[in-house]
Amino acid sequence: MVLVLNEEQRMVKETAEGFFAEHAPVGQLRKLRDSHDPDGFDRGLWAKMAEMGFAGVAIPEQYGGAGLGMVAAGLIQEAIGRNLSLSPFLSASVLAATAIAKAGSDEQKAALLPKIASAELIVALAADEKPRHQPHFVAARAESSGNGFRLTGAKPFVLDGHVADRLIVAARTSGEEGAPAGITLFLVDPKAAGVSVKRRAMVDSRNAAEIALEGVQVDGADVLGGIGEGFATLEAALDVGRACLAAEMLGVSGQSFDATVDYLKNREQFGVKIGSFQALQHRAAHLFCEMELARSATLKALTALDEGDARAPFFVALAKAKAGDVCRLATNEAVQMHGGIGMTDEFDIGFYMKRARAAQETFGDTAFQADRVARLLNY
Amino acid sequence: MMDETPELQAFRAETRAWLEANCPEEMRQPVQGDGDICWGGRKWRFQSEAQRLWLERMAARGWTVPQWPRAYGGGGLSKDEARILAQEMRRLKARPPLSSFGIWMLGPALLKYGNEAQKQAHLPKIARGEIRWCQGYSEPGAGSDLASLRTSALPDGDEYVVNGSKIWTSYADQADWIFCLVRTDPVAPKHLGISFLLFDMESPGVSTSPIKLISGYSPFCQTFFDDVRVPQENLVGTAGKGWDIAKYLLTHEREMIGDMGSLGRESMHQIAKRSIGTGRDGRLKDGVLRADIVRHEIDSYAFALTMERVKDEAKAGQGVGALSSMLKYAGTELNKQRRELLMSISGSDGLSWEGEGPEEGDLAREWLRSRANSIEGGTSEVQLNIIAKRVLGLPGA
Ligand SMILES: Cc1cc2nc3c(=O)[nH]c(=O)nc-3n(C[C@H](O)[C@H](O)[C@H](O)COP(=O)(O)OP(=O)(O)OC[C@H]3O[C@@H](n4cnc5c(N)ncnc54)[C@H](O)[C@@H]3O)c2cc1C
Numbered sequence: 075m076v077l078v079l080n081e082e083q084r085m086v087k088e089t090a091e092g093f094f095a096e097h098a099p100v101g102q103l104r105k106l107r108d109s110h111d112p113d114g115f116d117r118g119l120w121a122k123m124a125e126m127g128f129a130g131v132a133i134p135e136q137y138g139g140a141g142l143g144m145v146a147a148g149l150i151q152e153a154i155g156r157n158l159s160l161s162p163f164l165s166a167s168v169l170a171a172t173a174i175a176k177a178g179s180d181e182q183k184a185a186l187l188p189k190i191a192s193a194e195l196i197v198a199l200a201a202d203e204k205p206r207h208q209p210h211f212v213a214a215r216a217e218s219s220g221n222g223f224r225l226t227g228a229k230p231f232v233l234d235g236h237v238a239d240r241l242i243v244a245a246r247t248s249g250e251e252g253a254p255a256g257i258t259l260f261l262v263d264p265k266a267a268g269v270s271v272k273r274r275a276m277v278d279s280r281n282a283a284e285i286a287l288e289g290v291q292v293d294g295a296d297v298l299g300g301i302g303e304g305f306a307t308l309e310a311a312l313d314v315g316r317a318c319l320a321a322e323m324l325g326v327s328g329q330s331f332d333a334t335v336d337y338l339k340n341r342e343q344f345g346v347k348i349g350s351f352q353a354l355q356h357r358a359a360h361l362f363c364e365m366e367l368a369r370s371a372t373l374k375a376l377t378a379l380d381e382g383d384a385r386a387p388f389f390v391a392l393a394k395a396k397a398g399d400v401c402r403l404a405t406n407e408a409v410q411m412h413g414g415i416g417m418t419d420e421f422d423i424g425f426y427m428k429r430a431r432a433a434q435e436t437f438g439d440t441a442f443q444a445d446r447v448a449r450l451l452n453y
Numbered sequence: 454m455m456d457e458t459p460e461l462q463a464f465r466a467e468t469r470a471w472l473e474a475n476c477p478e479e480m481r482q483p484v485q486g487d488g489d490i491c492w493g494g495r496k497w498r499f500q501s502e503a504q505r506l507w508l509e510r511m512a513a514r515g516w517t518v519p520q521w522p523r524a525y526g527g528g529g530l531s532k533d534e535a536r537i538l539a540q541e542m543r544r545l546k547a548r549p550p551l552s553s554f555g556i557w558m559l560g561p562a563l564l565k566y567g568n569e570a571q572k573q574a575h576l577p578k579i580a581r582g583e584i585r586w587c588q589g590y591s592e593p594g595a596g597s598d599l600a601s602l603r604t605s606a607l608p609d610g611d612e613y614v615v616n617g618s619k620i621w622t623s624y625a626d627q628a629d630w631i632f633c634l635v636r637t638d639p640v641a642p643k644h645l646g647i648s649f650l651l652f653d654m655e656s657p658g659v660s661t662s663p664i665k666l667i668s669g670y671s672p673f674c675q676t677f678f679d680d681v682r683v684p685q686e687n688l689v690g691t692a693g694k695g696w697d698i699a700k701y702l703l704t705h706e707r708e709m710i711g712d713m714g715s716l717g718r719e720s721m722h723q724i725a726k727r728s729i730g731t732g733r734d735g736r737l738k739d740g741v742l743r744a745d746i747v748r749h750e751i752d753s754y755a756f757a758l759t760m761e762r763v764k765d766e767a768k769a770g771q772g773v774g775a776l777s778s779m780l781k782y783a784g785t786e787l788n789k790q791r792r793e794l795l796m797s798i799s800g801s802d803g804l805s806w807e808g809e810g811p812e813e814g815d816l817a818r819e820w821l822r823s824r825a826n827s828i829e830g831g832t833s834e835v836q837l838n839i840i841a842k843r844v845l846g847l848p849g850a
Pocket of ligand 1: 587588589590591592595596598620621623624673825828829830831834835838
């Protein structure tokens with residue numbers, strides 16, 4: 075295994091960078107936010123992402139995807155991070171696609187995956203119940219009823235939940251609230267009786283939904299994977315999501331860093347460019363080194379996932395922990411080094427800091443991932 | 454390893470068999486003190502027969518410097534073969550047969566800038582551990598601002614006459630030869646009057662005076678030159694162009710020092726588990742220290758992966774510039790942090806300085822020694838300056 079992009083991956087990178095800069099630059103996010111767009115993203119863009127093969131980048135070719143794997147998905151997500159492009163890519167193409175590909179029956183895969191790849195179907199993951207990520211804490215219950223189950227519970231933070239055509243809901247068929255065993259995944263139609271979906275606008279102008287399930291009837295055929303065995307699937311999907319978030323944070327860090335270095339070269343005070351002040355030079359150079367470390371860790375995590383390496387969860391935790399820390403530093407330094415203008419809504423840099431915060435919190439922040447690294451190393 | 458060609462697989466098998474047959478058992482034990490590292494040279498006294506044998510056998514194959522050309526005492530191995538050799542040595546826990554400034558610093562510079570006679574004269578002796586080199590760069594008045602150095606070398610017949618003083622010259626009192634930055638042109642602008650000169654430390658007029666470090670070790674000296682006569686043929690490259698060689702050599706030095714940031718032999722958390730213990734949930738009993746340790750280990754892994762990526766990228770002809778500065782800065786700061794944490798983990802055990810046991814005092818001394826990592830080979834601040842200018846293109850002050 076080598077930690078270097080191959081020809082195909084370099085092409086994905088180049089294409090993705092060009093595509094998102096052209097079709098979904100940060101100005102689009104501003105427009106969607108200011109107009110209180112009901113979807114919170116541009117459906118035209120999402121359709122184009124399907125045409126480009128992005129929406130199905132990690133979906134196997136036999137199900138209409140590009141089958142390019144996680145390194146490629148990470149490169150797309152990094153370009154998304156650079157431009158703060160809005161789309162259901164993480165929810166549908168990464169999280170849901172992974173869960174379905176891993177645990178779905180042949181029928182489920184054939185019915186859902188091609189439609190994700192073609193952007194006809196948005197599938198969102200409804201797993202977390204606690205404000206701080208704690209994936210095995212599932213209190214939502216699934217009780218057998220008829221030839222299926224009745225679901226009751228609350229999912230307060232479902233990414234892209236308000237635009238989802240289908241939900242993957244984690245609910246408990248047995249076991250205690252905090253136990254990994256006994257969690258089962260269900261495919262739920264958000265329009266079904268008993269489901270209520272409330273949009274939550276977030277600090278990063280992205281969308282999540284608060285979803286309540288009250289006695290929602292699902293069919294036995296809507297169980298995704300084995301009964302009581304959903305946690306392994308959930309973890310696999312979350313890990314892929316975490317690695318892609320690490321990649322996105324590389325993009326967020328990279329873009330805010332580039333903008334900051336530009337600013338240092340242009341802004342003058344005391345009759346000189348502020349970039350000539352060593353106090354700022356050293357902080358920028360330090361940040362540069364940190365970003366290189368985060369990049370190596372992230373590339374390793376994505377590569378390990380592609381190779382089915384047994385240590386992939388370790389490298390994923392490592393990458394998300396490191397990339398999260400670095401992204402926080404990068405975006406905070408960016409605001410600070412821009413001075414007053416960095417604090418204005420009119421200037422884009424604030425968007426990057428907001429996204430950095432949200433991406434860190436999503437599916438486990440640095441403290442969560444660091445604890446996991448320690449546990450995986452047995453201490 | 455899976456995508457290894459049949460040739461490389463065969464090389465691996467042969468290498469493994471040879472190492473198993475030829476690496477003495479004693480040379481497979483972890484390095485404890487400085488004496489376990491073989492530096493070679495005229496003054497070297499082998500610590501054991503095994504140390505001598507191991508050096509001889511490896512040198513005979515050219516494997517003290519695996520990638521140098523065979524003509525100069527090297528192994529002539531490709532990058533892939535050298536990687537396999539390193540892996541197989543790690544597998545056996547074999548000690549490096551020879552460590553030296555000749556291998557890390559002078560060798561690469563001579564291979565690039567030396568003339569044929571100089572390569573023939575010096576490289577094989579470095580490879581066999583016969584001559585030990587020291588580095589004469591820093592002076593009392595020229596540290597970070599190295600190019601302001603004043604040691605002069607003025608032509609006189611077919612010789613140069615060297616006068617001045619170097620300081621912080623590591624192992625000058627143990628070394629046989631010195632590679633030395635000297636000013637051959639006193640009037641040229643400061644970067645242009647510098648030359649790169651090689652001479653024997655036994656030449657008349659050379660003297661050294663050891664300086665003791667806070668660690669209690671005494672690895673470096675002030676070195677004095679008083680009318681030292683050096684043949685002009687010992688000048689490497691062109692007179693006045695020594696600065697380029699000096700910088701090239703520094704990139705090798707920095708990568709070598711930076712490498713220390715890589716994961717240690719025994720991981721920190723294993724040491725911590727032994728000394729602090731774990732609770733019923735398997736977590737280290739000290740929660741705050743556990744958090745510090747894991748943050749450090751995350752950075753160490755990320756650094757090790759960066760070293761790996763940098764090598765892979767170099768092979769693929771990609772990569773960033775001023776790499777050695779980045780690796781030096783990140784690696785040495787990490788190593789310092791590692792030593793700081795090991796002191797915390799060890800509590801009062803870390804405080805002992807002298808005693809009966811062979812390892813007594815090591816923790817404290819290594820902790821103190823590690824402070825120098827971000828000073829030697831160019832300080833951390835200087836590395837950050839280089840990154841700011843060369844990589845980020847920020848304007849000068
Ligand atoms: C253990 C050890 C071994 C060594 N071995 C050798 C050897 O074998 N051969 C050899 O030639 N040298 C050797 N050195 C010397 C080493 O390279 C110098 O100490 C180093 O380059 C710093 O120079 P200085 O000590 O003069 O510090 P100074 O240059 O005086 O620096 C003092 C402080 O000022 C800071 N500073 C200086 N300039 C700048 C700037 N432009 N911007 C910001 N901050 C700045 C430095 O970072 C440092 O913190 C060794 C040093 C040590 C500690």
